[in-house]
Amino acid sequence: MLCAVVLLRLEFNMQRVRVALIGTQFAAQHAAALSKFPEKAQVVAVCSRTEAHARAFAEKWNVASWTTDYDALLRREDVDAVHLCVPHDLHAPMTIAALHAGKHVLCEKPIALTIEDADAMLAAAKSAGKILMVNHNQRFVEGHVMARECVQRGLIGAPFLATAAFHMFHLPQGFRADAQRNGGGVVMDSGVHWLDLLNWIVGEVASVQAVGGRFAHHHITAEDTAVITLQFKNGALGQFTITWAMNGKTMFEPLKVLGTHGTLRVENDRLTFETREGKLSPAELAEREPWAREVLQRFEGFTGRDSVRLSVEHFIDCVQSRQQPLITPEEAREALRVALRVNEAMGLRGV
Numbered sequence: 001m002l003c004a005v006v007l008l009r010l011e012f013n014m015q016r017v018r019v020a021l022i023g024t025q026f027a028a029q030h031a032a033a034l035s036k037f038p039e040k041a042q043v044v045a046v047c048s049r050t051e052a053h054a055r056a057f058a059e060k061w062n063v064a065s066w067t068t069d070y071d072a073l074l075r076r077e078d079v080d081a082v083h084l085c086v087p088h089d090l091h092a093p094m095t096i097a098a099l100h101a102g103k104h105v106l107c108e109k110p111i112a113l114t115i116e117d118a119d120a121m122l123a124a125a126k127s128a129g130k131i132l133m134v135n136h137n138q139r140f141v142e143g144h145v146m147a148r149e150c151v152q153r154g155l156i157g158a159p160f161l162a163t164a165a166f167h168m169f170h171l172p173q174g175f176r177a178d179a180q181r182n183g184g185g186v187v188m189d190s191g192v193h194w195l196d197l198l199n200w201i202v203g204e205v206a207s208v209q210a211v212g213g214r215f216a217h218h219h220i221t222a223e224d225t226a227v228i229t230l231q232f233k234n235g236a237l238g239q240f241t242i243t244w245a246m247n248g249k250t251m252f253e254p255l256k257v258l259g260t261h262g263t264l265r266v267e268n269d270r271l272t273f274e275t276r277e278g279k280l281s282p283a284e285l286a287e288r289e290p291w292a293r294e295v296l297q298r299f300e301g302f303t304g305r306d307s308v309r310l311s312v313e314h315f316i317d318c319v320q321s322r323q324q325p326l327i328t329p330e331e332a333r334e335a336l337r338v339a340l341r342v343n344e345a346m347g348l349r350g351v
């Protein structure tokens with residue numbers, strides 16, 4: 001009996017994904033996420049540029065080993081996957097090195113800073129036969145999933161107008177204050193989440209127009225505010241406004257999709273579906289539509305604040321089951337392509 005328990009334990013341990021976290025700032029969100037499902041994953045190492053940061057992080061999160069040497073970490077056989085929580089200009093080289101070393105990769109957004117780099121990452125994942133997921137965690141917010149399903153299932157007919165906003169105060173520091181390393185300003189950093197969402201919910205973007213400005217953060221050489229208009233391949237129009245310069249405390253991030261048969265609003269992470277006849281809450285929609293019931297069950301007990309936890313868990317599930325993540329690297333490349341178009345339209349060529 002004891003023997004059977006030991007064997008079961010061994011098997012359980014063998015199946016756990018052994019993760020190394022790279023970076024020690026936003027990486028704390030990944031550590032917090034991973035701590036919620038210890039039966040599936042274990043953080044075995046952390047790597048940061050600064051020794052003191054790596055050591056303090058390891059102590060705080062009870063990680064057995066820390067290093068400042070990324071290449072040495074990649075040589076370790078007891079690491080199955082790396083989570084890259086590092087400046088944007090390091091996403092491509094660190095991802096490619098990890099894939100070549102036979103590791104699965106969860107890379108923070110944006111996938112890279114150029115299409116050439118993104119393509120090299122996709123090719124490296126393919127040739128290594130390893131999973132590459134980019135952390136577009138807004139895909140793990142109940143209201144966004146409901147909106148995507150409503151559009152896919154034809155509930156609103158043909159989408160013809162989408163509006164989104166992301167307004168907050170954020171002081172860009174470190175690599176974010178360097179347009180070369182960040183890949184631009186607010187659009188390449190926070191905006192790429194929304195460009196991915198619009199692509200996922202409404203459809204592929206055909207063309208963009210954009211203007212950008214700097215209103216609060218004169219120390220950066222890119223925009224802290226932008227107004228973007230989009231035309232989608234399916235003919236729908238879109239508008240997205242984004243700023244890090246808001247003089248106010250309450251983050252504003254509504255999303256609206258208007259279709260020929262109905263309208264979707266996502267506010268405070270929840271969806272409302274309405275037509276001229278009336279409105280349906282998510283619970284009312286779930287009474288009518290079995291798929292909506294399933295989505296609500298999936299998100300029961302979670303809010304939009306849990307999206308990183310859910311996306312990290314999804315990555316770990318995919319590594320364990322060898323399934324392709326819901327967010328494909330091709331879609332992450334597409335979000336980057338649109339962000340680069342926006343940069344161009346704002347006159348940020350070459351940043």
Ligand SMILES: NC(=O)c1ccc[n+]([C@@H]2O[C@H](COP(=O)([O-])OP(=O)(O)OC[C@H]3O[C@@H](n4cnc5c(N)ncnc54)[C@H](OP(=O)(O)O)[C@@H]3O)[C@@H](O)[C@H]2O)c1
Nearest residue numbers: 023024025026047048049050053085086087108109174175
């Ligand atoms: N999904 C989201 O909602 C979300 C939110 C925030 C950030 N992010 C993403 O997370 C990533 C990191 O952002 P952040 O806010 O954590 O940036 P940050 O505060 O500038 O921290 C960057 C981290 O990378 C580490 N680093 C830099 N160069 C390194 C190297 N050569 N080897 C190992 N570690 C290195 C730094 O180490 P030291 O501290 O030791 O210098 C630091 O811990 C970015 O891609 C960002 O877009 C995503």
